[in-house]
Each structure stands twice: as C-alpha cells, then as structure tokens.
Amino acid sequence: MKKRKNPVLALVLSAFVFAGAGQIYNKQYKKGIILIIIFGILLVLILVPIVVSYIDYFNTSSNIESIDISNIDARLIHKPNIILVVLNFIAWLFSVIDAYIYAKKYNKMLEKQDVITI
Helix, strand or coil, X not given: CCCCCCHHHHHHHHHHHCCCHHHHHXXXXXXXXXXXXXXXXXXXXXXXXXXXXXXXXXXXXXXXXXXXXXXXXXXXXXXCCHHHHHHHHHHHHHHHHHHHHXXXXXXHHHHHHHHHHC
C-alpha cells in the first residue's frame, strides 16, 4: 500500500525550505530539480550585481574607517532587475502551488485505487 502525501507539508517545503523541495517530497524528482535550477539561476542573477556593487563600493573607498553609512553612495543601492525578481517569484509560487495540488491529486488517486480493489 502506498503512503499518502501531506499536501501542507509539500507546500511548506516548497515555500520555506527551497523551491522544488515539495516536488522532491512528492517524488517528482525531475520537476523538483528543474525548479531548483531555475530558482537558483534567477537568484544568482539577482544577487550577483548587488554583491559586485558592494565589493566595488568598499574597494574604491580609500579608508574603511572613514565610510559614513548615513551617506551611502548611489552605486551601493542597486536596484535588481524587476523582470528577474518577478520571474523568480513566479517560479517560487508555481513550486508552492504545484506541490500542494499534486499531493492532493496523489491522495485522491490512492483513494480511487483503494475503492477499486475492495
């Protein structure tokens, strides 16, 4: 007898652990890995320019003790590409919703199989 999936656990894994974790819990390994890769690549594309701007800012400052945080250089305030942020949010949201829906469908399929075998 196959074990039922917990839809809430699948949702929580994808929402709070990482995108694709709920799919892996649901044994949708290919989909989970694809979502992890997509989410990871988009996250890197968002964060790398921010990190580079911080490194550039502190490397161009002549004296680290003389940096005045209240007067932050405009180069340090990096606006991430809004398209990448939206795409990353969509990938995350898809992962969360899909994990929940698949777990519910899986459980219904198990219930139908139990009815057929009885």
